[in-house]
Amino acid sequence: MTASPSPLRPSALALLVTAVAAGVLCTAAVAAAPSDVRVPLGWFSLFGVLLLSLAAFAVTWLTRSSRLLRGRIAALNADIAARDGHIARLTADAARDTAARTAEAARLAKEHAAELERLKTAHRVELDLVTMTELADRERLGDELRRAESGRAAAMAAAANAAGRMQALATGMLADLREMEHRHADEDVLGDLLHLDHRTAQAGRLADSIAVLTGARSGRRWAKPIVMESILRGAMGRIGGYQRVRLHSTSDAAVAGHGAEGVMHALAELLDNAANFSPPTAEVHVYVEEVPAGIVITVEDSGLVMSEVQLRRAEQAVAGESLDLAGLSGTRLGLAVVGRLARKHGLTVSFRPSARGGTGALMMLPHELISRTPAEAGPAPALVAAPAGAAGARTGEPGADHGPGPRGGAAGSGGAGRAKDRTRSPQDDAPDAAPTASGARPGPADGDPRTGDTGLPQRRRGRTLAAAHPEGPEAAARAARTQGAPTGASQSAARFGSFRQAVRGASAQQPTNPPYPEGNTR
Amino acid sequence: MSRTRPGRDDSPDRLYTLTGGRSSSGSDAFDLVTLVVAECDPVPGMQSEHTAILRMCQYPTAVVEIAADLGLPVSIVRILLADLLGTGRISARHPRSAYRLPDPDILEQVLVGLRNL
Numbered sequence: 001m002t003a004s005p006s007p008l009r010p011s012a013l014a015l016l017v018t019a020v021a022a023g024v025l026c027t028a029a030v031a032a033a034p035s036d037v038r039v040p041l042g043w044f045s046l047f048g049v050l051l052l053s054l055a056a057f058a059v060t061w062l063t064r065s066s067r068l069l070r071g072r073i074a075a076l077n078a079d080i081a082a083r084d085g086h087i088a089r090l091t092a093d094a095a096r097d098t099a100a101r102t103a104e105a106a107r108l109a110k111e112h113a114a115e116l117e118r119l120k121t122a123h124r125v126e127l128d129l130v131t132m133t134e135l136a137d138r139e140r141l142g143d144e145l146r147r148a149e150s151g152r153a154a155a156m157a158a159a160a161n162a163a164g165r166m167q168a169l170a171t172g173m174l175a176d177l178r179e180m181e182h183r184h185a186d187e188d189v190l191g192d193l194l195h196l197d198h199r200t201a202q203a204g205r206l207a208d209s210i211a212v213l214t215g216a217r218s219g220r221r222w223a224k225p226i227v228m229e230s231i232l233r234g235a236m237g238r239i240g241g242y243q244r245v246r247l248h249s250t251s252d253a254a255v256a257g258h259g260a261e262g263v264m265h266a267l268a269e270l271l272d273n274a275a276n277f278s279p280p281t282a283e284v285h286v287y288v289e290e291v292p293a294g295i296v297i298t299v300e301d302s303g304l305v306m307s308e309v310q311l312r313r314a315e316q317a318v319a320g321e322s323l324d325l326a327g328l329s330g331t332r333l334g335l336a337v338v339g340r341l342a343r344k345h346g347l348t349v350s351f352r353p354s355a356r357g358g359t360g361a362l363m364m365l366p367h368e369l370i371s372r373t374p375a376e377a378g379p380a381p382a383l384v385a386a387p388a389g390a391a392g393a394r395t396g397e398p399g400a401d402h403g404p405g406p407r408g409g410a411a412g413s414g415g416a417g418r419a420k421d422r423t424r425s426p427q428d429d430a431p432d433a434a435p436t437a438s439g440a441r442p443g444p445a446d447g448d449p450r451t452g453d454t455g456l457p458q459r460r461r462g463r464t465l466a467a468a469h470p471e472g473p474e475a476a477a478r479a480a481r482t483q484g485a486p487t488g489a490s491q492s493a494a495r496f497g498s499f500r501q502a503v504r505g506a507s508a509q510q511p512t513n514p515p516y517p518e519g520n521t522r
Numbered sequence: 523m524s525r526t527r528p529g530r531d532d533s534p535d536r537l538y539t540l541t542g543g544r545s546s547s548g549s550d551a552f553d554l555v556t557l558v559v560a561e562c563d564p565v566p567g568m569q570s571e572h573t574a575i576l577r578m579c580q581y582p583t584a585v586v587e588i589a590a591d592l593g594l595p596v597s598i599v600r601i602l603l604a605d606l607l608g609t610g611r612i613s614a615r616h617p618r619s620a621y622r623l624p625d626p627d628i629l630e631q632v633l634v635g636l637r638n639l
Contacts, residue, residue: 181537182595190597191545194538229570234534243543250566
């Protein structure tokens with residue numbers, strides 16, 4: 001079939017064979033036929049041969065074509081069957097694959113679900129664990145915080161307590177030293193005592209600083225206003241380089257007792273700063289200026305010039321805005337202390353470059369801290385009683401026409417009251433304070449001194465003051481200032497009298513005897 | 523003065539601040555009975571003790587009396603007086619060396635008489 005794809009050649013061959021055979025037969029027939037029929041016979045036989053050939057060709061052609069087509073049909077059928085089979089196989093494969101895939105997907109989904117569940121559980125467990133840990137941590141931290149807080153509070157309290165005790169010790173020691181300074185006339189001993197005094201004052205300042213920082217009570221409370229000069233000297237006495245401090249003050253104002261210690265302490269810290277940050281030989285100058293808003297104390301050194309940043313930092317430190325101790329450095333307590341004190345007493349502290357080349361610190365005392373009256377009483381608190389006593393007697397003498405009785409009764413109590421104020425020292429909660437005052441009350445009226453066991457006159461506390469100037473120390477001092485001193489003999493007599501009265505039965509430590517005759521002979 | 527109570531201290535002034543840290547006057551111009559006379563009036567700006575001394579010594583006053591009045595140790599007062607003497611604000615006079623104390627009997631009688639005033 002495929003060997004003869006076209007039926008043309010066999011058809012042509014059949015045509016040729018038929019034509020040759022029929023031609024031969026026809027030729028023979030024609031040759032055998034009589035000559036008269038030869039020509040028509042020739043024509044008919046030719047025509048017949050042609051027809052026969054054509055028929056043979058057509059038959060062969062058709063046979064061959066049909067055989068060819070049958071073959072192709074069979075081939076196509078087989079092909080179709082094969083394709084059908086293939087398709088069926090593919091379909092089956094696909095179905096199998098699908099099934100397999102579905103199964104796989106189901107399995108995976110199950111696995112995924114299981115994994116998810118497991119993870120969820122694990123996560124929950126983990127979360128619980130973490131939460132619990134966190135809670136425990138938080139609790140622990142809270143505990144630690146509380147412990148730290150209470151530890152801090154305890155430490156602060158302990159420090160405050162220790163500082164308070166050191167303050168008390170220092171104060172007591174200063175008083176003892178003053179006592180000894182009065183007792184020992186030897187200059188060498190006095191020099192040593194003054195040295196110790198100075199050291200103790202510095203130690204006291206440190207204790208004060210710690211007390212201020214730990215929020216303890218400030219060390220001393222002065223019952224009376226302290227004049228400015230004493231404030232300045234009290235402040236400079238507490239620093240190491242006090243000999244380099246020069247005071248320039250003509251102010252007669254006084255600082256109220258409740259604020260005096262704070263002002264002195266703050267000023268001491270500023271002075272200490274100024275002295276520490278200037279050359280060891282440079283002087284530190286202190287000026288006092290009264291302004292409408294109060295009093296400005298300026299501390300000027302000629303040491304290091306503070307930069308803008310340092311100035312700002314210092315201002316911040318003394319602003320006293322934060323009360324925590326976190327920003328403290330171990331060695332620089334001064335400005336923090338100043339800040340605390342400034343906040344407590346309403347002081348205003350600022351810094352600026354000084355005209356002397358260094359830094360100037362300005363501290364302004366508000367009016368609330370300033371009182372003026374007691375400044376009239378005497379040049380310095382330490383001097384109040386004695387000079388006033390002498391002066392009081394001086395003025396008392398010319399008016400001696402009225403007897404001592406009524407005057408002593410009326411004014412004596414006033415004098416005694418003042419004496420009480422004056423002699424009461426800040427921490428003086430001792431029960432003997434009140435008896436002292438009342439004991440002084442009878443004053444000049446009862447002339448008999450009490451005699452003790454030894455038979456010697458015994459001085460009662462507070463009595464001398466009241467006795468020496470019955471009209472009171474302030475009045476006496478005022479009078480002394482306004483009135484010129486009386487002349488000669490009367491004045492001497494008055495002084496002698498008051499002095500004698502005042503020291504009658506006085507303690508032996510006061511060397512009072514020699515000058516009397518001198519006074520009389522003038 | 524109220525310094526008789528132990529452990530009490532009524533003045534913030536430390537004694538070394540009065541003298542600038544000196545404990546010795548370096549002069550023997552003053553003993554306890556030297557008489558001191560002010561030569562001028564106090565001027566503003568002076569140390570308050572100097573002012574007090576000048577005011578007190580308008581008439582001759584003994585050193586020990588000044589010390590008692592100021593309530594300061596005699597040694598300290600000597601230093602203050604030496605300062606004033608150095609600047610010529612006071613003059614010092616020693617009492618007659620031949621001076622003899624009166625008979626104690628007389629003194630006692632004077633005392634009694636004064637008490638009876």
